Amino acid sequence: MIDDDEKLCRLVRDYLAPFGFEVSAAHDGLVGEERVREGGWDAVILDVMLPGADGFEVLKRIRSHSNVPVLMLTARGDDTDRIVGLEVGADDYLPKTFSTRELLARLRAVLRRSHRQPEPNGSDAPLAEIVVGELVIQPEARRAALAGGLLDLTPVEFDLLHSLARAKGRVRSREALLDEVRERNYDVFDRSIDVHISALRRKLGDDARHPRFIRTMRSAGYLFIDPARD
Numbered sequence: 364m365i366d367d368d369e370k371l372c373r374l375v376r377d378y379l380a381p382f383g384f385e386v387s388a389a390h391d392g393l394v395g396e397e398r399v400r401e402g403g404w405d406a407v408i409l410d411v412m413l414p415g416a417d418g419f420e421v422l423k424r425i426r427s428h429s430n431v432p433v434l435m436l437t438a439r440g441d442d443t444d445r446i447v448g449l450e451v452g453a454d455d456y457l458p459k460t461f462s463t464r465e466l467l468a469r470l471r472a473v474l475r476r477s478h479r480q481p482e483p484n485g486s487d488a489p490l491a492e493i494v495v496g497e498l499v500i501q502p503e504a505r506r507a508a509l510a511g512g513l514l515d516l517t518p519v520e521f522d523l524l525h526s527l528a529r530a531k532g533r534v535r536s537r538e539a540l541l542d543e544v545r546e547r548n549y550d551v552f553d554r555s556i557d558v559h560i561s562a563l564r565r566k567l568g569d570d571a572r573h574p575r576f577i578r579t580m581r582s583a584g585y586l587f588i589d590p591a592r593d
Contacts (some may be wrong), residue, residue, distance in 0.1 A: 393505030
């Protein structure tokens with residue numbers, strides 16, 4: 364947890380401990396980023412307002428070397444902080460002041476998304492590799508490669524890509540993607556899905572005006588292009 368509020372860090376540590384979490388805290392942005400660089404963390408809780416470097420700068424530095432799930436804390440909880448955090452690479456956000464129960468639920472959700480999940484029917488059978496032209500998606504390894512080069516995707520971006528590719532040729536609504544990928548209910552107008560899709564397109568080298576992979580379907584959602592039909 365990277366937050367300069369030492370009392371809050373102790374509260375979170377004490378609350379999460381009975382649920383099997385071991386929490387370590389850093390109270391300076393740059394010190395926290397160095398701790399993340401050392402590796403071995405399952406998730407990071409990152410405040411926006413920090414000494415040394417603010418949370419957005421810390422997140423940029425983390426994303427330059429790690430895809431560890433990051434849950435951001437925003438003092439104001441407004442759209443600006445939230446959207447900027449998602450654009451930089453946050454996996455989820457939580458406005459201050461939050462309930463510890465909601466923090467636990469959000470933390471568990473980002474951890475589930477960062478690891479292999481069983482099929483919805485409960486089967487533990489291996490998930491099939493998906494190949495679309497030069498794009499290869501390996502759900503079991505949670506890896507995706509384009510033209511032989513490994514894509515540097517956040518857990519949310521990978522889940523979005525996998526969800527869209529599994530439904531290639533069929534439109535996926537924003538609500539369906541949010542329910543599946545973020546695992547909780549969102550307002551239908553929540554822009555977070557569009558921010559993640561935009562980041563995913565950049566990493567795929569996709570042009571929204573002339574897409575190779577992801578097409579925006581006005582007022583409907585997104586469609587992963589099926590070359591056999593398109």
